[in-house]
Amino acid sequence: MWNGNVDRRPALIARCTDAADVQKVVRFAGQHGLLLSVRGGGHSAPGYGTNDAGLVIDLSSMKAISVDAGRRIARAEGGVLWRELDSQTQVHGLATTGGTVSNTGIAGLTLGGGLGWLMGKHGLTIDNLLSADVVTADGQLRRASVAENPDLFWAIRGGGGNFGVVTAFEYTLHPVSQVLGGMLLYPLDQAVEVLRFYRDFCPTLPDEAEANAGLLTTPDGLPVAALLLGYNGPIDEGERVLAPARRFGKPIADLVGPMPYAARQSMIDAPNAQHGLHRYWRSAFTETISDGLIDAAVASAGTFSSPLSALLFFYMHGAGTRVPVDKTAFAARRAQWDFDAIGQWVDGQESDGHIAWIRQIWSKFDPHLQGHAYINHIAADDQPEKVRASFGKNYARLRESKKMFDPGNLFRMNANIAPA
Ligand SMILES: Cc1cc2nc3c(=O)[nH]c(=O)nc-3n(C[C@H](O)[C@H](O)[C@H](O)COP(=O)(O)OP(=O)(O)OC[C@H]3O[C@@H](n4cnc5c(N)ncnc54)[C@H](O)[C@@H]3O)c2cc1C
Numbered sequence: 166m167w168n169g170n171v172d173r174r175p176a177l178i179a180r181c182t183d184a185a186d187v188q189k190v191v192r193f194a195g196q197h198g199l200l201l202s203v204r205g206g207g208h209s210a211p212g213y214g215t216n217d218a219g220l221v222i223d224l225s226s227m228k229a230i231s232v233d234a235g236r237r238i239a240r241a242e243g244g245v246l247w248r249e250l251d252s253q254t255q256v257h258g259l260a261t262t263g264g265t266v267s268n269t270g271i272a273g274l275t276l277g278g279g280l281g282w283l284m285g286k287h288g289l290t291i292d293n294l295l296s297a298d299v300v301t302a303d304g305q306l307r308r309a310s311v312a313e314n315p316d317l318f319w320a321i322r323g324g325g326g327n328f329g330v331v332t333a334f335e336y337t338l339h340p341v342s343q344v345l346g347g348m349l350l351y352p353l354d355q356a357v358e359v360l361r362f363y364r365d366f367c368p369t370l371p372d373e374a375e376a377n378a379g380l381l382t383t384p385d386g387l388p389v390a391a392l393l394l395g396y397n398g399p400i401d402e403g404e405r406v407l408a409p410a411r412r413f414g415k416p417i418a419d420l421v422g423p424m425p426y427a428a429r430q431s432m433i434d435a436p437n438a439q440h441g442l443h444r445y446w447r448s449a450f451t452e453t454i455s456d457g458l459i460d461a462a463v464a465s466a467g468t469f470s471s472p473l474s475a476l477l478f479f480y481m482h483g484a485g486t487r488v489p490v491d492k493t494a495f496a497a498r499r500a501q502w503d504f505d506a507i508g509q510w511v512d513g514q515e516s517d518g519h520i521a522w523i524r525q526i527w528s529k530f531d532p533h534l535q536g537h538a539y540i541n542h543i544a545a546d547d548q549p550e551k552v553r554a555s556f557g558k559n560y561a562r563l564r565e566s567k568k569m570f571d572p573g574n575l576f577r578m579n580a581n582i583a584p585a
Pocket of ligand 1: 204331
């Protein structure tokens with residue numbers, strides 16, 4: 166598992182190689198009343214891809230990818246990681262919206278919605294999903310698309326792994342090759358001004374631009390504020406759009422420049438992609454970055470309990486926010502920031518202290534947040550009300566869909582939806 170702090174011992178791991186394998190295992194789990202986990206890329210921070218004493222469907226052998234460059238469509242199996250899909254689509258100068266770290270699984274990320282560098286211009290990952298092959302709790306393999314099983318297709322676009330095991334996804338692709346990307350780094354004593362500038366800069370951006378911000382520690386131990394900028398369009402146009410940020414304050418490094426899309430996809434891999442580090446993660450969506458939130462974040466960044474930990478603001482805007490709320494299960498269709506407190510440390514003996522530190526700083530952020538989150542970032546100890554609030558207006562219909570496709574809640578190792 167990506168999160169080394171998840172140390173569990175399932176009774177049985179089924180290393181499935183095709184959809185027929187998955188069907189057999191789902192039926193077996195249902196017949197024997199076993200606790201069932203589904204592992205795609207293994208990046209769930211709470212460790213939903215495994216369990217104690219139950220059964221795991223491990224999709225990591227299901228890696229087939231095919232690209233139809235003429236029709237701009239890619240088909241990928243449920244065990245594929247983003248870097249594996251990108252490497253195949255980039256051969257043709259194509260890509261779809263994927264995650265910001267290259268070894269996250271396409272499966273879990275897509276089913277929760279899919280926030281990534283390209284979302285401003287091309288929408289969320291689910292907005293690019295054409296169809297999925299899903300093994301539902303009754304062991305049936307169903308094709309879900311706008312034309313086939315539309316209720317299932319609606320539910321899996323934002324409802325997470327609640328409705329079945331997706332054995333293959335089909336995505337629409339877009340021309341993407343050279344992009345503008347990189348970071349500006351500022352010393353922590355400029356962080357308050359940088360984050361206030363950032364908050365006001367984001368709403369001015371066109372769909373092609375991306376702007377994220379972080380408080381983190383450089384590999385040589387310097388606490389910094391970082392602006393992570395990008396532009397998915399003509400490079401000279403991007404230079405013009407991002408210029409106000411690059412002129413702001415006194416950065417100690419300006420690492421923004423043209424790069425291949427695949428390089429941007431792995432730009433923040435270290436240390437975030439590394440499997441086995443210990444982690445604890447809290448998160449919320451917020452439509453405003455108040456002065457109080459900035460002050461609390463900057464004060465916390467001065468006391469990081471581990472140099473690998475970080476506070477991050479990911480800005481969601483553009484095409485993904487213009488899709489009607491009821492078109493898919495993903496309810497958070499508005500311009501806002503995904504705010505994350507990511508605790509990462511090396512020594513498992515120190516876990517209690519690092520987890521307590523994240524909980525303590527989060528209690529200072531909470532009064533400035535609105536109580537809902539990206540469902541792929543909900544922590545295991547978040548309250549059920551937060552899960553419900555995060556599905557928003559779509560929660561009632563999701564409960565009906567759950568009743569239709571998984572009435573016994575076989576798929577419950579996730580941001581769980583109670584059947585109606
Ligand atoms: C370092 C890091 C960076 C991230 N960056 C982003 C980002 O940029 N954008 C973003 O949107 N999210 C991001 N995420 C969150 C990520 O989307 C979720 O953690 C996601 O659930 C990971 O999917 P996975 O398949 O790797 O995980 P897993 O741990 O394998 O599974 C996660 C969940 O999905 C279910 N699941 C997995 N595969 C299937 C399947 N084939 N069918 C049905 N259910 C399945 C599992 O049962 C579990 O509930 C990031 C996570 C990490 C750890």
